[in-house]
Amino acid sequence: MPEQFHRPVRRPSAAFDNLVGPADSTEAVRIAHETASALLTRARDDSTGESTERLIAFTAENGIDDIAELWASAPAVSLPGALWRLYLLQLAIHTDSQTSALLYERGRVELASADAVVAGAPVPASPQELVALIDTILRGVFQGDFSVALDRAAAFCRVQVSGATHLADDYETTEPARATELTTRARRLHLYAGDLSAAAGLWRVGELN
Template sequence: MHYGSGSVVSSRTGFTPTGSPRPSRPGQIDPGIIDGIAGGADPSVVSEMSHASAAALLDRVRHDADTDPQIVQRVLTLVDREGVDLIAELWSRSEPDSLPGIMWRLYTLRSWMRRDRDLISRLWRLGEPVATTASAIAGIDQAPDEDDIARLADSILSGAFTGDFAVALDRASAFTDVVAQGLHVEAKRMSAIEQRERAARLLHTAGNLMVTSRDFRHGAQLWRQGKLD
C-alpha cells in the first residue's frame, strides 16, 4: 500500500489491494467450486460456497498441522503461490461478520504487510512511539524494522490456523489500530496548502483501517461466542 493511494478500501473489502496485477492462476480449491463460478453461479450459491470453503480450509489445517507441519506454510503462502483471483471471487464480497469475510481480511492484511513492510514499520513507529498494550497484543516490539513486520504478518495468519482464532483477530485489530494512528500523525504534519489533499487521502486510508480493525475485533467476539461462520 502506498498510503493515500486508495489501495486500502472500505470495510466491505478490508485490505483489498488495488492497482496491482493479479496472478491468473487460481487457488487450490475444489474444482467443482471453480466450475460453479466460471458458469456464473447464483449469488446465494456463491455465498454458500464461500462459507463452506473457508470453514473447510480452517478445519483441515487445524486437524493436519500437527502431523504435517508443511501444510501451514502452504496455506500461509497460498495467495503468493497460486494467485488471489479465486479467493477474491469466493471471499471478498462476504460480510465482515462472517468467516469468509474475516479470512479474506486476514489474507489481504498479510499481503499488504509483506509488500509494504518498510512503510508500515515507519507508520508503526509514528503511531506507537512508546510501548503500550497494543504492542503486547499484536506481539511486536515498539520499534519494528521491515523484517519484524514480515514476521508479524506470517505470525498473525498462521496463528489463525494453529492457535486461538480469536487471539489472531485481536492481534490483527491491535496492529491496524496503531498503523491507522501512524497515518493520523503523518497527516497532521502536513500543514502546507499543497499538502492538504495528500493529508486528506491519508486520513481516508486511516479511517478505512479503523473500520477493518473493528471488523477484526467483532469477528473475535463472534468466534468466542461460536457465531462466526
C-alpha cells in the same frame, strides 16, 4: 518472497483501500462460508503444519484475485470476511513493508493503549519484523487460538490507524494528496479493526460462521 509467480499478481499500494472484491450474491456468500470453513478445518487437522505454511505463502504465489473471488463479498463479521481482511493485511505488509513499519512505529509512539503490546511486534519494529509478525498472526489463525489471532490483527490495525492519522496531520499543509491517502487508509484500517474484534468475540462463543 519468491522472485517469480505462477500468474500475474494484483498487489495493493495506493489501491489497497479499493480492494473490495466482486459484487455480493447469495451464491457467492454460500461458497465463501463453505470454503473458509473447509480451509480452516483442513489446516487445523494437519499436525505437520504444512497446510498452514502453504496458506501463509498463498498470496505471494497466487496474488489476491482467487481469494477475492471466494471471500471478498462475504459479510465483514464472518469467518470468510475475517480471513479476507487478514489476507489483505498480509499482502499489504509484504508488498510495502517500509510504509507499514513507518505507520506502525508512529502509531506505537502516539497511541495511549495496550494495542502495540497485544499486536506483539518488537520495539521498534523493522519492515522485516512486521512481515514476520503478520505471518505469525496467520499461523495463529490456522494453528493456535483463532480469537487471539484476530485480536492481535485488530490491535495491529489500531496502531496503524494512529500512525496514519498522525502522519496525515503532518502532511496536511505540505502534501495534501498524501494526507488524503493516509486518512483514507486510516479509515479502512479502523473498519478492519472493528470487524476483526467483533469476529473474535463471536468465535469465542461459537457463533462465527
